[in-house]
Amino acid sequence: MDMEDKKAGKVCVIVLNGRLDAYSSNKLDDKINSLIDNGCQEMVINFEGVDYISSSGLRVILSAVKQLRKNQGDVKLACLKPYVMEVFDISGFTQLFEIYPTEEEAVNSF
């Protein structure tokens, strides 16, 4: 799993590529925590290159949104492939996150 982070104004954007399974989820968790520790409040996760997400992946994203919303921040999601969307849908997480078709729309929604 490759992950790249960048800034779009105040918003931190993480672009993911590959399988978000139990192993890569730990990496993503570290990445998100270090961004939050560095003061990131508004986050967009771009799932453009993600074909698979496990429950560990959902856990990391849920943990991020819980932490950020405590401080009036948020996590928004972009570019979910159909399979990933289905996983979000089954678990009910689509009700929990704002999901956008493109990264740009997600960034601009803040």
Add this chain to the structure above:
Amino acid sequence: MVSITIELLMDLLEKISVILVIAYLITRTRFFHEILDKKFTRKNMILFILSFGFISIFGSYSGIVVDGAMGNVRDLGPMIAGLVGGPIAGVAVGLIGGLYRYFFIGGITTLPCSLATIFAGLFAGIIYLLNRGKFIGIWGAVIFAVAMEAFHMILVLLIAQPYSAALAITQEVYIPMIISNAMGALIFAIFINNLNKERETARERDEYFDELTRKKYELEIAHEIQDSFLPHEMPHLKGYDIYAINIPAKEVGGDFYDFIPLSEGKIGITIADVSGKSVPAALFMAVSRTVLRAKATSNCHPSQVIKEANELITSDSKKGMFVTLFYAILDLKNKTMNYVNAGHNPPVMFIRKMGDLECLKTKGIALGAIDTMEPEEKEIKLEKGDVIVFYTDGVTEAINDKEELFGEKRLYKLVKVNSDLSAKEIVDRIKDEVIDFSKGLSQFDDITLMVLKVDDQKKNKMNSFEI
């Protein structure tokens, strides 16, 4: 003159070869390793100082005498001793070599040469302290040796009398001495570097094995926790056939199922999947299962059970842990099932009368995700021959060697085709297909399957306890 220089250089290099063999043997000893680990004891310090003192004395001699003085590699002993063992060792070795030079070898350079050897140990010790006890590295050691020997020559020129003789000696020996001491320092530093790398690798290997062992125990513990919270017997329900299995992945995923006896003629049925893996997942599974049981026995509406269970689980879920869960209350006599789906893979129901499948979905979200929820509850009517297959994503997300998912379609087809079989047979059939599908690949996630079937013929199953 050039021939003397070359002859001296060759002679010193020969000497160094012998010294390095001795040095190599020293680096393999336990006391040397203890010094490298900075576990200084009186014993290892004495052995260390004596060894390098011997090297220093041995290095004092070469076969070539230049105007009464000898080219030598005496400073090498204290330099290495100081760089590796610190100022005390450096100075002590320097004193051994220096005093030996002072009392047992004569000539006009006696005083400066003795002092140089003591200074070599002192400077090396200071470098050790400045570098906080870390070995200075290969090139650091070489540069130090070159500088030290240049300093040695300057001392001879400053102190030895007469100056003309001191100059003549210096001109003769400075190139061979600088080169040979630098070579000695280089090779010795390579020994130490290699030794340090070797030790580092060994340490990493040990840590890795420790980690593996710990991981293995952790997996076993997770297994045990999970296993101890799963029912080990199937309930015998009059008019129904029910069967379930859980095949944990090597790294358990916290799947569970449960049968909760409620008031007469009613039973709670659940299947769930906890986020994450291993011990955290197993513990969260144990908590979720217990919370659900407690709430289920005090409430007869699945939506209320889930709402209350969620509140407890969310308050316990610190790191984003959550559990997808399907909970139903089966009314045995009235043949109805009220259910709530909290973000779980929808169970699939084969409706005999229509010969078709239906997914048991409700609007819901995994427990632990949000503080309060109002889960939707639905009711279905069951009829003879109907089959409900409950499962976790370990079934549909099993992968084959072409990285294809097992998927719902294959599962649905199996349910339809095998709906005439008993609950256990249906479970086994699906399980075999999934295992066959991902043949040769390691199982990624727990596989949990449960089948509830409404008896379609008058069977006599009176040999079992009933709820």
